[in-house]
Amino acid sequence: MSKILLLLTFFSVSMLFTSCRRCEDPKALNYSYDIMTREDNSLCEYSKAIFYVSGPANYPPLTLYVNNSAQGTITGFYPYGPGNCSATGCAIYQFTSGSKIDWEVRDAIGNVVNGTAEPSQFQECIKIRVY
Secondary structure, X not given: OHHHHHHHXXXXXXXXXXXXEEEOXXXXXXXXXXXXXXXXXXXXXXXXXXXXXXXXXXXXXXXXXEOOEEEEEEOOOOOXXXXXXXXXXXXXXXXXXXXXEEXXXXXXXXXXXXXXXXXXXXXXXXXXXXX
C-alpha cells in the first residue's frame, strides 16, 4: 500500500512540474520567470504597435511596411495620438516575438519615414507617430 501511495505522490508531483509552463521572454506582456516551471514561449503575449499621423490632416494615405512586408494603410489624423490600439485610420502591427522590427511608411509620391520598434513588457499599446 505504501508503494502505491509513493508512486501516486511521485506521479502527481511530476505532472505538476511538467504541466506548469510560463512565458519567460522579458519583452512579453505576460512575462513570468519561475525556476519551478518550464519555459514555453509559445504562450507569450506581446504588445501591439499603432502607427498614426498627427498632422496636418491633409496627408495622402500612407502604407506601413514591417520588415519589408505591407501591413496596412494610415488614413486617420490624430493630433494628440490615438486613444488606444484599435483607433480607426491607423495601421496596427501585432508583435509575435520579442524581436525588434524595422518599419517604413511610404506615401504615393515616394516620401519615406522609417524606424525600429520592439515590444515592451510594460506597454500593451505602443504608439508610433509617423508624421
